Amino acid sequence: MDAVVATGTFGEAAKLLGFTQSAVSQQIAALERAVGGSLFDRPGGPRRPVLTPLGRIVAEHAHDLVDRAGGLTEDVRRFSAGLVGRLDIGTFQSVSTAVLPGLLGALRLRFPHVEVRLTEDPEDAVLARGVIDGRLDLTFLDGEPTAPMEGIELFVDPFVVVARPQDVGPGPVPAELLADASLIGQTNSSCERLITGGLRSLGVEPRYIFRTNDNSAVSSMVRAGMGLAVMPRLAVDLEDPRTVVRSVEPAMPDRQIFLVWRSDRTLSPSARYLVELAVAQTAYLREQP
Protein backbone atom coordinates (compact mmCIF):
# COMPACT_ATOMS: atom_id res chain seq x y z
CA MET A 1 0.00 0.00 0.00
CA ASP A 2 2.88 2.24 0.79
CA ALA A 3 4.38 1.27 -2.52
CA VAL A 4 1.21 2.32 -4.27
CA VAL A 5 1.41 5.77 -2.69
CA ALA A 6 5.08 6.01 -3.54
CA THR A 7 4.81 4.91 -7.14
CA GLY A 8 1.39 6.31 -7.90
CA THR A 9 -0.10 3.27 -9.58
CA PHE A 10 -0.89 -0.29 -8.61
CA GLY A 11 1.15 -1.65 -11.47
CA GLU A 12 4.29 0.31 -10.62
CA ALA A 13 3.94 -0.68 -7.00
CA ALA A 14 3.67 -4.31 -8.02
CA LYS A 15 6.81 -4.06 -10.11
CA LEU A 16 8.57 -2.45 -7.18
CA LEU A 17 7.51 -5.23 -4.86
CA GLY A 18 8.15 -7.99 -7.32
CA PHE A 19 4.49 -8.88 -7.60
CA THR A 20 1.99 -8.55 -10.38
CA GLN A 21 -0.53 -5.77 -10.60
CA SER A 22 -3.21 -8.32 -9.90
CA ALA A 23 -1.69 -9.24 -6.56
CA VAL A 24 -1.47 -5.64 -5.42
CA SER A 25 -5.03 -5.06 -6.48
CA GLN A 26 -6.19 -8.02 -4.46
CA GLN A 27 -4.13 -6.99 -1.45
CA ILE A 28 -5.65 -3.53 -1.43
CA ALA A 29 -9.10 -4.99 -1.91
CA ALA A 30 -8.55 -7.31 1.04
CA LEU A 31 -7.34 -4.41 3.16
CA GLU A 32 -10.38 -2.39 2.21
CA ARG A 33 -12.64 -5.26 3.19
CA ALA A 34 -10.80 -5.47 6.49
CA VAL A 35 -11.12 -1.81 7.40
CA GLY A 36 -14.54 -1.55 5.89
CA GLY A 37 -13.99 1.35 3.52
CA SER A 38 -12.13 2.55 0.47
CA LEU A 39 -8.45 3.27 0.92
CA PHE A 40 -7.91 4.67 -2.54
CA ASP A 41 -10.03 6.66 -4.93
CA ARG A 42 -9.59 5.10 -8.36
CA PRO A 43 -10.59 7.67 -10.88
CA GLY A 44 -10.59 5.05 -13.60
CA GLY A 45 -8.66 5.27 -16.78
CA PRO A 46 -5.05 6.32 -16.82
CA ARG A 47 -5.41 8.62 -13.81
CA ARG A 48 -3.57 7.65 -10.69
CA PRO A 49 -5.26 6.39 -7.56
CA VAL A 50 -5.26 8.74 -4.57
CA LEU A 51 -5.50 7.97 -0.88
CA THR A 52 -8.86 8.62 0.75
CA PRO A 53 -8.94 10.25 4.19
CA LEU A 54 -9.37 6.79 5.66
CA GLY A 55 -6.52 5.60 3.53
CA ARG A 56 -4.29 8.31 4.94
CA ILE A 57 -5.01 7.14 8.45
CA VAL A 58 -4.27 3.54 7.62
CA ALA A 59 -1.12 4.51 5.73
CA GLU A 60 0.23 6.46 8.68
CA HIS A 61 -0.33 3.56 11.01
CA ALA A 62 1.18 1.17 8.53
CA HIS A 63 4.29 3.30 8.37
CA ASP A 64 4.44 3.23 12.13
CA LEU A 65 4.08 -0.52 12.18
CA VAL A 66 6.86 -1.22 9.73
CA ASP A 67 9.06 1.19 11.65
CA ARG A 68 8.37 -0.77 14.81
CA ALA A 69 9.01 -4.05 13.09
CA GLY A 70 12.29 -2.64 11.86
CA GLY A 71 13.04 -1.68 15.44
CA LEU A 72 12.52 -5.29 16.43
CA THR A 73 14.97 -6.71 13.93
CA GLU A 74 17.37 -3.94 14.82
CA ASP A 75 17.15 -4.77 18.51
CA VAL A 76 17.59 -8.46 17.80
CA ARG A 77 20.68 -7.67 15.80
CA ARG A 78 22.06 -5.44 18.52
CA PHE A 79 21.32 -8.04 21.13
CA SER A 80 23.16 -10.66 19.16
CA ALA A 81 26.06 -8.28 18.90
CA GLY A 82 25.73 -7.71 22.63
CA LEU A 83 25.05 -4.05 22.15
CA VAL A 84 21.90 -4.06 24.15
CA GLY A 85 20.51 -6.07 27.01
CA ARG A 86 20.49 -6.46 30.75
CA LEU A 87 22.67 -8.49 33.01
CA ASP A 88 21.57 -9.23 36.56
CA ILE A 89 24.41 -10.36 38.77
CA GLY A 90 24.26 -11.56 42.35
CA THR A 91 27.22 -10.84 44.54
CA PHE A 92 28.40 -10.42 48.08
CA GLN A 93 30.59 -7.91 49.74
CA SER A 94 34.08 -9.31 49.34
CA VAL A 95 33.54 -10.06 45.66
CA SER A 96 31.89 -6.69 45.12
CA THR A 97 34.91 -4.83 46.37
CA ALA A 98 37.73 -7.09 45.28
CA VAL A 99 36.66 -8.74 42.03
CA LEU A 100 33.74 -6.99 40.45
CA PRO A 101 35.23 -3.56 39.73
CA GLY A 102 37.83 -4.92 37.36
CA LEU A 103 35.39 -7.39 35.90
CA LEU A 104 32.69 -4.86 35.13
CA GLY A 105 35.22 -2.43 33.75
CA ALA A 106 36.42 -5.01 31.26
CA LEU A 107 32.85 -6.04 30.46
CA ARG A 108 31.98 -2.46 29.70
CA LEU A 109 34.74 -2.23 27.14
CA ARG A 110 33.16 -5.00 25.12
CA PHE A 111 29.46 -4.42 25.92
CA PRO A 112 29.17 -0.72 26.59
CA HIS A 113 25.39 -0.62 26.31
CA VAL A 114 24.52 -3.61 28.44
CA GLU A 115 22.80 -2.54 31.61
CA VAL A 116 24.40 -4.32 34.56
CA ARG A 117 22.37 -4.62 37.71
CA LEU A 118 23.99 -5.88 40.90
CA THR A 119 22.15 -7.56 43.72
CA GLU A 120 24.29 -7.80 46.81
CA ASP A 121 23.20 -10.03 49.64
CA PRO A 122 25.12 -11.60 52.49
CA GLU A 123 22.93 -14.69 52.28
CA ASP A 124 24.03 -17.25 49.76
CA ALA A 125 20.56 -18.73 49.76
CA VAL A 126 19.03 -15.47 48.60
CA LEU A 127 21.42 -15.25 45.68
CA ALA A 128 20.86 -18.88 44.77
CA ARG A 129 17.11 -18.40 44.81
CA GLY A 130 17.55 -15.36 42.58
CA VAL A 131 19.28 -17.48 39.99
CA ILE A 132 16.80 -20.32 40.29
CA ASP A 133 13.73 -18.24 39.71
CA GLY A 134 15.34 -16.15 37.02
CA ARG A 135 15.80 -12.78 38.70
CA LEU A 136 19.55 -13.18 38.34
CA ASP A 137 21.45 -14.28 35.28
CA LEU A 138 24.61 -15.05 37.20
CA THR A 139 25.64 -15.02 40.80
CA PHE A 140 28.76 -15.46 42.84
CA LEU A 141 28.44 -18.08 45.55
CA ASP A 142 30.84 -19.23 48.24
CA GLY A 143 30.02 -22.86 47.79
CA GLU A 144 29.37 -25.49 45.18
CA PRO A 145 26.19 -24.86 43.14
CA THR A 146 23.41 -27.42 43.48
CA ALA A 147 20.22 -28.62 41.84
CA PRO A 148 19.29 -26.69 38.71
CA MET A 149 22.41 -24.57 38.89
CA GLU A 150 25.82 -25.11 37.48
CA GLY A 151 28.90 -22.99 37.63
CA ILE A 152 32.61 -22.75 37.64
CA GLU A 153 35.01 -22.52 40.56
CA LEU A 154 36.88 -19.28 40.28
CA PHE A 155 39.31 -19.50 43.16
CA VAL A 156 39.77 -20.53 46.77
CA ASP A 157 39.56 -17.75 49.26
CA PRO A 158 41.13 -18.77 52.58
CA PHE A 159 40.02 -17.40 55.91
CA VAL A 160 42.70 -15.40 57.61
CA VAL A 161 43.28 -13.66 60.90
CA VAL A 162 43.56 -9.88 60.71
CA ALA A 163 45.35 -8.21 63.56
CA ARG A 164 47.55 -5.31 64.53
CA PRO A 165 51.22 -6.22 64.12
CA GLN A 166 51.83 -5.98 67.87
CA ASP A 167 49.01 -8.37 68.71
CA VAL A 168 50.25 -11.50 66.90
CA GLY A 169 53.51 -13.26 66.27
CA PRO A 170 55.16 -13.60 62.89
CA GLY A 171 53.90 -17.06 61.90
CA PRO A 172 50.48 -18.66 61.64
CA VAL A 173 48.16 -17.99 64.56
CA PRO A 174 47.45 -21.03 66.72
CA ALA A 175 43.77 -21.78 66.96
CA GLU A 176 43.86 -21.80 70.77
CA LEU A 177 44.80 -18.15 70.74
CA LEU A 178 41.54 -17.32 68.97
CA ALA A 179 39.52 -18.97 71.69
CA ASP A 180 40.78 -16.44 74.22
CA ALA A 181 40.82 -13.44 71.90
CA SER A 182 38.22 -10.76 71.55
CA LEU A 183 36.88 -11.27 68.05
CA ILE A 184 35.32 -8.82 65.67
CA GLY A 185 33.00 -10.58 63.31
CA GLN A 186 30.21 -10.35 60.89
CA THR A 187 26.53 -10.40 61.67
CA ASN A 188 24.57 -13.47 60.81
CA SER A 189 25.27 -14.39 57.20
CA SER A 190 26.44 -17.35 55.24
CA CYS A 191 29.99 -16.07 55.47
CA GLU A 192 29.73 -15.67 59.23
CA ARG A 193 28.38 -19.18 59.54
CA LEU A 194 31.30 -20.50 57.54
CA ILE A 195 33.74 -18.71 59.86
CA THR A 196 32.02 -19.76 63.05
CA GLY A 197 31.64 -23.30 61.80
CA GLY A 198 35.27 -23.40 60.75
CA LEU A 199 36.46 -22.20 64.12
CA ARG A 200 34.28 -24.71 65.92
CA SER A 201 35.74 -27.47 63.79
CA LEU A 202 39.07 -26.43 65.28
CA GLY A 203 37.60 -26.65 68.74
CA VAL A 204 37.36 -22.91 69.14
CA GLU A 205 34.18 -21.25 70.32
CA PRO A 206 34.47 -17.69 69.00
CA ARG A 207 33.73 -14.85 71.39
CA TYR A 208 32.58 -11.85 69.36
CA ILE A 209 32.70 -8.49 71.04
CA PHE A 210 31.45 -6.62 68.01
CA ARG A 211 29.70 -7.61 64.83
CA THR A 212 29.06 -5.72 61.64
CA ASN A 213 28.42 -6.68 58.09
CA ASP A 214 30.70 -4.00 56.74
CA ASN A 215 34.13 -5.46 56.12
CA SER A 216 35.90 -2.12 56.22
CA ALA A 217 34.30 -1.45 59.59
CA VAL A 218 35.73 -4.74 60.82
CA SER A 219 39.16 -3.65 59.67
CA SER A 220 38.77 -0.31 61.42
CA MET A 221 37.95 -2.09 64.64
CA VAL A 222 41.03 -4.20 64.35
CA ARG A 223 43.17 -1.15 63.70
CA ALA A 224 41.65 0.48 66.74
CA GLY A 225 42.91 -2.42 68.81
CA MET A 226 39.53 -3.76 69.79
CA GLY A 227 40.46 -7.30 68.87
CA LEU A 228 41.22 -9.75 66.11
CA ALA A 229 39.11 -10.67 63.15
CA VAL A 230 38.75 -13.79 61.08
CA MET A 231 37.84 -12.79 57.55
CA PRO A 232 37.98 -14.06 54.03
CA ARG A 233 41.29 -12.92 52.67
CA LEU A 234 39.56 -11.31 49.73
CA ALA A 235 37.90 -8.86 52.09
CA VAL A 236 41.16 -7.71 53.63
CA ASP A 237 43.20 -4.80 52.44
CA LEU A 238 46.57 -6.56 52.25
CA GLU A 239 48.40 -3.31 51.62
CA ASP A 240 47.35 -1.67 54.87
CA PRO A 241 50.58 -1.32 56.97
CA ARG A 242 48.60 -0.98 60.20
CA THR A 243 47.34 -4.55 60.05
CA VAL A 244 48.89 -7.91 59.33
CA VAL A 245 47.35 -11.05 57.98
CA ARG A 246 48.03 -14.49 59.36
CA SER A 247 46.79 -17.93 58.55
CA VAL A 248 45.31 -20.16 61.23
CA GLU A 249 47.02 -23.27 62.50
CA PRO A 250 45.62 -25.84 62.02
CA ALA A 251 44.07 -24.61 58.79
CA MET A 252 40.43 -23.70 58.63
CA PRO A 253 38.31 -25.10 55.79
CA ASP A 254 38.67 -22.84 52.78
CA ARG A 255 35.96 -20.86 51.13
CA GLN A 256 35.45 -21.74 47.47
CA ILE A 257 34.16 -18.95 45.27
CA PHE A 258 31.96 -20.03 42.37
CA LEU A 259 30.31 -18.15 39.59
CA VAL A 260 27.03 -19.94 38.89
CA TRP A 261 23.97 -19.84 36.66
CA ARG A 262 20.96 -21.97 35.91
CA SER A 263 22.06 -24.88 33.83
CA ASP A 264 18.88 -24.98 31.75
CA ARG A 265 18.72 -21.31 30.81
CA THR A 266 20.57 -19.82 27.90
CA LEU A 267 23.00 -17.14 28.90
CA SER A 268 23.10 -13.86 27.06
CA PRO A 269 26.30 -13.07 25.16
CA SER A 270 27.31 -10.60 27.82
CA ALA A 271 26.80 -13.19 30.55
CA ARG A 272 28.92 -15.73 28.71
CA TYR A 273 31.59 -13.14 28.26
CA LEU A 274 31.49 -12.23 31.93
CA VAL A 275 32.13 -15.86 32.85
CA GLU A 276 35.16 -15.93 30.58
CA LEU A 277 36.35 -12.66 32.04
CA ALA A 278 35.92 -13.90 35.58
CA VAL A 279 37.94 -17.01 34.88
CA ALA A 280 40.69 -14.98 33.26
CA GLN A 281 40.83 -12.20 35.81
CA THR A 282 40.92 -14.53 38.82
CA ALA A 283 43.61 -16.78 37.40
CA TYR A 284 46.21 -15.17 39.62
CA LEU A 285 44.15 -16.05 42.68
CA ARG A 286 44.17 -19.70 41.71
CA GLU A 287 47.89 -19.87 41.19
CA GLN A 288 49.27 -18.26 44.35
CA PRO A 289 47.49 -19.88 47.26
Add this chain to the structure above:
Amino acid sequence: MDAVVATGTFGEAAKLLGFTQSAVSQQIAALERAVGGSLFDRPGGPRRPVLTPLGRIVAEHAHDLVDRAGGLTEDVRRFSAGLVGRLDIGTFQSVSTAVLPGLLGALRLRFPHVEVRLTEDPEDAVLARGVIDGRLDLTFLDGEPTAPMEGIELFVDPFVVVARPQDVGPGPVPAELLADASLIGQTNSSCERLITGGLRSLGVEPRYIFRTNDNSAVSSMVRAGMGLAVMPRLAVDLEDPRTVVRSVEPAMPDRQIFLVWRSDRTLSPSARYLVELAVAQTAYLREQP
Protein backbone atom coordinates in the same frame (compact mmCIF):
# COMPACT_ATOMS: atom_id res chain seq x y z
CA MET B 1 4.34 -16.44 21.74
CA ASP B 2 2.66 -14.10 24.14
CA ALA B 3 0.17 -16.81 24.87
CA VAL B 4 2.98 -19.18 25.74
CA VAL B 5 4.36 -16.71 28.27
CA ALA B 6 0.89 -16.13 29.66
CA THR B 7 -0.11 -19.76 29.98
CA GLY B 8 3.29 -21.22 30.73
CA THR B 9 3.20 -24.11 28.30
CA PHE B 10 2.94 -24.54 24.58
CA GLY B 11 -0.07 -26.78 24.90
CA GLU B 12 -2.05 -24.35 27.05
CA ALA B 13 -1.18 -21.54 24.71
CA ALA B 14 -2.42 -23.60 21.79
CA LYS B 15 -5.70 -24.29 23.55
CA LEU B 16 -6.03 -20.59 24.26
CA LEU B 17 -5.45 -19.70 20.63
CA GLY B 18 -7.59 -22.48 19.27
CA PHE B 19 -4.61 -24.24 17.70
CA THR B 20 -2.92 -27.49 18.44
CA GLN B 21 0.27 -27.77 20.44
CA SER B 22 2.01 -28.78 17.28
CA ALA B 23 1.13 -25.53 15.56
CA VAL B 24 2.44 -23.42 18.41
CA SER B 25 5.60 -25.44 18.50
CA GLN B 26 6.16 -24.87 14.80
CA GLN B 27 5.37 -21.17 15.07
CA ILE B 28 7.91 -20.70 17.81
CA ALA B 29 10.45 -22.74 15.89
CA ALA B 30 9.88 -20.58 12.82
CA LEU B 31 10.29 -17.44 14.89
CA GLU B 32 13.49 -18.78 16.35
CA ARG B 33 14.81 -19.50 12.88
CA ALA B 34 13.87 -15.99 11.87
CA VAL B 35 15.62 -14.24 14.74
CA GLY B 36 18.47 -16.72 14.75
CA GLY B 37 18.37 -17.80 18.36
CA SER B 38 16.34 -19.52 21.04
CA LEU B 39 13.35 -17.64 22.38
CA PHE B 40 12.50 -20.13 25.07
CA ASP B 41 14.51 -22.41 27.29
CA ARG B 42 12.76 -25.75 27.28
CA PRO B 43 13.92 -27.61 30.35
CA GLY B 44 12.41 -30.81 28.98
CA GLY B 45 9.90 -32.94 30.72
CA PRO B 46 6.94 -31.41 32.47
CA ARG B 47 8.78 -28.22 33.39
CA ARG B 48 7.57 -25.04 31.81
CA PRO B 49 9.45 -23.19 29.12
CA VAL B 50 10.95 -19.85 30.09
CA LEU B 51 11.84 -16.86 27.95
CA THR B 52 15.49 -16.39 27.14
CA PRO B 53 16.96 -12.88 27.25
CA LEU B 54 16.55 -12.71 23.49
CA GLY B 55 13.02 -13.97 23.91
CA ARG B 56 12.27 -11.15 26.32
CA ILE B 57 13.41 -8.61 23.75
CA VAL B 58 11.27 -10.13 21.04
CA ALA B 59 8.30 -10.44 23.37
CA GLU B 60 8.49 -6.78 24.33
CA HIS B 61 8.56 -5.70 20.72
CA ALA B 62 5.76 -8.07 19.87
CA HIS B 63 3.65 -6.53 22.59
CA ASP B 64 4.42 -3.15 21.20
CA LEU B 65 3.45 -4.24 17.71
CA VAL B 66 0.09 -5.67 18.68
CA ASP B 67 -0.59 -2.52 20.66
CA ARG B 68 0.14 -0.47 17.57
CA ALA B 69 -2.02 -2.68 15.45
CA GLY B 70 -4.78 -2.23 17.99
CA GLY B 71 -4.24 1.49 17.69
CA LEU B 72 -4.81 1.21 13.96
CA THR B 73 -8.14 -0.56 14.26
CA GLU B 74 -9.10 1.88 16.99
CA ASP B 75 -8.31 4.85 14.78
CA VAL B 76 -10.17 3.31 11.88
CA ARG B 77 -13.16 2.85 14.11
CA ARG B 78 -12.96 6.40 15.39
CA PHE B 79 -12.60 7.72 11.89
CA SER B 80 -15.67 5.82 10.79
CA ALA B 81 -17.50 7.30 13.73
CA GLY B 82 -16.14 10.68 12.70
CA LEU B 83 -14.31 11.12 15.96
CA VAL B 84 -11.02 11.86 14.33
CA GLY B 85 -9.86 13.38 11.09
CA ARG B 86 -9.20 16.60 9.26
CA LEU B 87 -11.45 18.70 7.11
CA ASP B 88 -9.99 21.30 4.76
CA ILE B 89 -12.52 23.84 3.58
CA GLY B 90 -12.09 26.59 1.04
CA THR B 91 -14.08 29.73 1.52
CA PHE B 92 -14.27 33.41 0.71
CA GLN B 93 -15.07 36.41 2.75
CA SER B 94 -18.83 36.73 2.56
CA VAL B 95 -19.33 33.04 3.28
CA SER B 96 -16.75 33.13 6.05
CA THR B 97 -18.61 35.79 7.93
CA ALA B 98 -22.21 35.02 7.09
CA VAL B 99 -22.46 31.25 6.71
CA LEU B 100 -19.49 29.45 8.18
CA PRO B 101 -19.78 30.37 11.85
CA GLY B 102 -23.12 28.67 12.27
CA LEU B 103 -22.05 25.80 10.09
CA LEU B 104 -18.85 25.06 11.96
CA GLY B 105 -20.59 25.40 15.29
CA ALA B 106 -23.10 22.74 14.31
CA LEU B 107 -20.36 20.56 12.86
CA ARG B 108 -18.45 20.74 16.08
CA LEU B 109 -21.42 19.41 18.02
CA ARG B 110 -21.40 16.23 16.00
CA PHE B 111 -17.65 15.91 15.24
CA PRO B 112 -15.92 17.57 18.15
CA HIS B 113 -12.51 16.09 17.39
CA VAL B 114 -12.33 16.77 13.70
CA GLU B 115 -9.73 19.39 12.93
CA VAL B 116 -11.22 21.97 10.58
CA ARG B 117 -8.83 24.06 8.54
CA LEU B 118 -10.10 27.01 6.55
CA THR B 119 -8.45 28.41 3.46
CA GLU B 120 -9.85 31.79 2.51
CA ASP B 121 -9.09 33.23 -0.89
CA PRO B 122 -10.83 35.88 -2.94
CA GLU B 123 -9.98 34.01 -6.14
CA ASP B 124 -12.40 31.29 -7.07
CA ALA B 125 -9.74 29.70 -9.22
CA VAL B 126 -7.42 29.22 -6.27
CA LEU B 127 -10.11 27.47 -4.29
CA ALA B 128 -11.09 25.32 -7.24
CA ARG B 129 -7.49 24.29 -7.77
CA GLY B 130 -7.25 23.43 -4.08
CA VAL B 131 -10.12 21.01 -4.46
CA ILE B 132 -8.79 19.57 -7.67
CA ASP B 133 -5.38 18.73 -6.39
CA GLY B 134 -6.65 17.51 -3.07
CA ARG B 135 -5.52 20.23 -0.66
CA LEU B 136 -9.17 20.99 0.06
CA ASP B 137 -11.92 18.51 0.82
CA LEU B 138 -14.68 21.00 0.14
CA THR B 139 -14.89 24.56 -1.02
CA PHE B 140 -17.47 27.23 -1.47
CA LEU B 141 -17.55 28.71 -4.96
CA ASP B 142 -19.60 31.49 -6.47
CA GLY B 143 -20.24 29.66 -9.69
CA GLU B 144 -21.08 26.27 -11.07
CA PRO B 145 -18.39 23.65 -10.52
CA THR B 146 -16.69 22.25 -13.60
CA ALA B 147 -14.54 19.39 -14.76
CA PRO B 148 -13.63 16.91 -12.04
CA MET B 149 -15.69 18.76 -9.47
CA GLU B 150 -19.28 18.43 -8.51
CA GLY B 151 -21.32 20.24 -5.94
CA ILE B 152 -24.63 21.50 -4.79
CA GLU B 153 -26.13 24.94 -5.18
CA LEU B 154 -26.76 26.36 -1.75
CA PHE B 155 -28.47 29.62 -2.53
CA VAL B 156 -28.53 32.62 -4.83
CA ASP B 157 -26.88 35.68 -3.47
CA PRO B 158 -28.04 38.80 -5.36
CA PHE B 159 -25.87 41.82 -5.83
CA VAL B 160 -27.30 44.85 -4.12
CA VAL B 161 -26.56 48.52 -3.85
CA VAL B 162 -25.54 49.71 -0.44
CA ALA B 163 -26.01 53.40 0.25
CA ARG B 164 -26.83 55.97 2.89
CA PRO B 165 -30.61 56.47 3.20
CA GLN B 166 -30.34 60.05 1.97
CA ASP B 167 -28.41 59.05 -1.14
CA VAL B 168 -31.02 56.83 -2.81
CA GLY B 169 -34.73 56.74 -3.30
CA PRO B 170 -37.07 54.19 -1.77
CA GLY B 171 -37.33 51.74 -4.71
CA PRO B 172 -34.82 49.82 -6.81
CA VAL B 173 -31.88 51.86 -7.99
CA PRO B 174 -31.88 52.56 -11.75
CA ALA B 175 -28.75 51.34 -13.41
CA GLU B 176 -28.07 54.73 -15.01
CA LEU B 177 -27.64 56.24 -11.58
CA LEU B 178 -24.72 53.90 -10.94
CA ALA B 179 -22.93 55.12 -14.02
CA ASP B 180 -22.68 58.59 -12.55
CA ALA B 181 -22.09 57.57 -8.96
CA SER B 182 -18.82 57.30 -7.11
CA LEU B 183 -18.45 53.62 -6.40
CA ILE B 184 -16.62 51.84 -3.65
CA GLY B 185 -15.57 48.42 -4.76
CA GLN B 186 -13.42 45.42 -4.21
CA THR B 187 -9.92 44.92 -5.44
CA ASN B 188 -9.37 42.53 -8.27
CA SER B 189 -11.02 39.23 -7.40
CA SER B 190 -13.54 36.88 -8.87
CA CYS B 191 -16.28 38.66 -6.98
CA GLU B 192 -15.18 42.04 -8.26
CA ARG B 193 -15.12 40.70 -11.80
CA LEU B 194 -18.67 39.45 -11.39
CA ILE B 195 -19.79 42.86 -10.21
CA THR B 196 -17.98 44.80 -12.91
CA GLY B 197 -19.13 42.36 -15.55
CA GLY B 198 -22.69 42.54 -14.29
CA LEU B 199 -22.71 46.33 -14.39
CA ARG B 200 -21.26 46.41 -17.87
CA SER B 201 -23.99 44.02 -19.03
CA LEU B 202 -26.40 46.77 -17.94
CA GLY B 203 -24.44 49.31 -19.95
CA VAL B 204 -22.79 50.82 -16.89
CA GLU B 205 -19.05 51.41 -16.74
CA PRO B 206 -18.33 51.52 -13.01
CA ARG B 207 -16.19 54.34 -11.70
CA TYR B 208 -14.46 53.20 -8.52
CA ILE B 209 -13.05 55.86 -6.27
CA PHE B 210 -11.83 53.40 -3.65
CA ARG B 211 -11.21 49.70 -3.60
CA THR B 212 -10.58 47.30 -0.76
CA ASN B 213 -11.03 43.64 -0.26
CA ASP B 214 -12.43 44.07 3.20
CA ASN B 215 -16.21 44.11 3.05
CA SER B 216 -16.63 45.90 6.35
CA ALA B 217 -14.27 48.59 5.09
CA VAL B 218 -16.50 49.03 2.07
CA SER B 219 -19.49 49.50 4.36
CA SER B 220 -17.62 52.05 6.43
CA MET B 221 -16.86 54.05 3.31
CA VAL B 222 -20.49 54.06 2.37
CA ARG B 223 -21.50 55.21 5.83
CA ALA B 224 -18.93 57.98 5.58
CA GLY B 225 -20.71 59.21 2.48
CA MET B 226 -17.91 58.54 0.07
CA GLY B 227 -20.19 56.85 -2.41
CA LEU B 228 -22.29 53.81 -3.18
CA ALA B 229 -21.23 50.17 -3.25
CA VAL B 230 -22.43 47.19 -5.18
CA MET B 231 -21.90 44.11 -3.03
CA PRO B 232 -23.20 40.61 -2.62
CA ARG B 233 -26.08 40.85 -0.22
CA LEU B 234 -24.51 38.21 1.99
CA ALA B 235 -21.66 40.59 2.71
CA VAL B 236 -23.92 43.41 3.87
CA ASP B 237 -25.01 44.00 7.42
CA LEU B 238 -28.73 44.32 6.79
CA GLU B 239 -29.38 45.46 10.34
CA ASP B 240 -27.22 48.55 10.14
CA PRO B 241 -29.63 51.54 10.33
CA ARG B 242 -27.07 53.88 8.80
CA THR B 243 -27.20 52.15 5.42
CA VAL B 244 -29.96 50.89 3.19
CA VAL B 245 -29.94 48.11 0.64
CA ARG B 246 -31.51 48.41 -2.77
CA SER B 247 -31.76 46.12 -5.74
CA VAL B 248 -30.67 47.29 -9.17
CA GLU B 249 -33.10 47.90 -12.00
CA PRO B 250 -32.82 46.19 -14.43
CA ALA B 251 -31.60 43.25 -12.35
CA MET B 252 -27.97 42.25 -12.40
CA PRO B 253 -27.06 38.61 -12.95
CA ASP B 254 -27.17 36.84 -9.61
CA ARG B 255 -24.31 35.15 -7.84
CA GLN B 256 -24.88 31.46 -7.22
CA ILE B 257 -23.14 30.00 -4.19
CA PHE B 258 -22.10 26.38 -4.51
CA LEU B 259 -20.50 23.98 -2.12
CA VAL B 260 -18.28 21.72 -4.23
CA TRP B 261 -15.92 18.79 -3.98
CA ARG B 262 -14.07 16.47 -6.32
CA SER B 263 -16.52 14.04 -7.75
CA ASP B 264 -14.06 11.17 -7.86
CA ARG B 265 -12.81 11.45 -4.28
CA THR B 266 -14.59 9.90 -1.35
CA LEU B 267 -15.65 12.43 1.23
CA SER B 268 -14.97 11.85 4.89
CA PRO B 269 -18.01 11.43 7.13
CA SER B 270 -17.49 14.92 8.52
CA ALA B 271 -17.38 16.37 5.00
CA ARG B 272 -20.58 14.61 4.03
CA TYR B 273 -22.20 15.91 7.18
CA LEU B 274 -21.03 19.43 6.47
CA VAL B 275 -22.73 19.31 3.07
CA GLU B 276 -25.96 18.24 4.70
CA LEU B 277 -25.60 20.97 7.27
CA ALA B 278 -24.92 23.59 4.64
CA VAL B 279 -28.01 22.63 2.69
CA ALA B 280 -30.13 22.71 5.83
CA GLN B 281 -28.75 25.93 7.27
CA THR B 282 -29.06 27.89 4.03
CA ALA B 283 -32.58 26.77 3.30
CA TYR B 284 -33.96 30.11 4.44
CA LEU B 285 -31.75 31.87 1.89
CA ARG B 286 -33.27 29.83 -0.89
CA GLU B 287 -36.87 30.52 0.10
CA GLN B 288 -36.92 34.31 0.53
CA PRO B 289 -35.33 35.80 -2.54
Add this chain to the structure above:
DNA sequence: GCTCATCATCAGGAGCGCTGATACTTGTGG
Protein backbone atom coordinates in the same frame (compact mmCIF):
# COMPACT_ATOMS: atom_id res chain seq x y z
C1' DG C 1 11.28 -48.38 36.40
C1' DC C 2 6.82 -46.92 34.98
C1' DT C 3 3.78 -43.21 34.09
C1' DC C 4 2.63 -38.69 33.09
C1' DA C 5 3.24 -34.31 31.14
C1' DT C 6 5.50 -31.85 27.95
C1' DC C 7 7.77 -30.46 23.45
C1' DA C 8 9.72 -31.84 18.65
C1' DT C 9 9.00 -33.88 14.36
C1' DC C 10 6.63 -35.62 10.39
C1' DA C 11 3.25 -36.51 6.71
C1' DG C 12 -0.97 -34.97 4.98
C1' DG C 13 -4.52 -31.61 3.78
C1' DA C 14 -6.92 -27.02 3.62
C1' DG C 15 -6.71 -22.41 2.49
C1' DC C 16 -4.51 -18.20 1.46
C1' DG C 17 -2.26 -15.54 -1.89
C1' DC C 18 0.19 -14.98 -6.17
C1' DT C 19 0.16 -15.52 -11.36
C1' DG C 20 -1.48 -14.78 -15.92
C1' DA C 21 -5.21 -13.80 -18.81
C1' DT C 22 -9.19 -11.11 -19.62
C1' DA C 23 -12.72 -7.60 -19.05
C1' DC C 24 -13.89 -2.97 -17.81
C1' DT C 25 -13.13 2.18 -17.43
C1' DT C 26 -11.60 6.54 -19.02
C1' DG C 27 -8.64 10.08 -21.03
C1' DT C 28 -6.22 11.21 -25.46
C1' DG C 29 -5.14 11.87 -30.29
C1' DG C 30 -6.29 11.65 -35.00
Add this chain to the structure above:
DNA sequence: CCACAAGTATCAGCGCTCCTGATGATGAGC
Protein backbone atom coordinates in the same frame (compact mmCIF):
# COMPACT_ATOMS: atom_id res chain seq x y z
C1' DC D 1 -16.32 9.98 -33.00
C1' DC D 2 -13.53 6.05 -32.78
C1' DA D 3 -9.39 3.57 -31.78
C1' DC D 4 -5.80 3.27 -28.57
C1' DA D 5 -3.25 3.59 -24.35
C1' DA D 6 -2.97 3.22 -19.52
C1' DG D 7 -4.85 1.85 -15.70
C1' DT D 8 -7.71 -1.37 -12.34
C1' DA D 9 -11.00 -5.40 -11.32
C1' DT D 10 -11.95 -10.08 -11.69
C1' DC D 11 -11.33 -15.01 -12.26
C1' DA D 12 -9.40 -19.65 -12.55
C1' DG D 13 -5.41 -22.20 -11.34
C1' DC D 14 -1.75 -23.50 -8.59
C1' DG D 15 2.04 -23.38 -5.13
C1' DC D 16 3.32 -22.54 -0.60
C1' DT D 17 2.38 -21.78 3.99
C1' DC D 18 0.39 -23.28 8.07
C1' DC D 19 -2.49 -26.25 10.73
C1' DT D 20 -3.79 -31.03 12.16
C1' DG D 21 -3.14 -35.46 14.17
C1' DA D 22 -0.04 -39.04 15.26
C1' DT D 23 4.25 -40.42 16.96
C1' DG D 24 8.65 -40.05 19.21
C1' DA D 25 11.73 -38.11 22.74
C1' DT D 26 12.74 -36.26 27.26
C1' DG D 27 12.72 -35.56 32.12
C1' DA D 28 10.15 -35.43 36.78
C1' DG D 29 7.64 -37.88 40.22
C1' DC D 30 5.88 -41.87 42.39
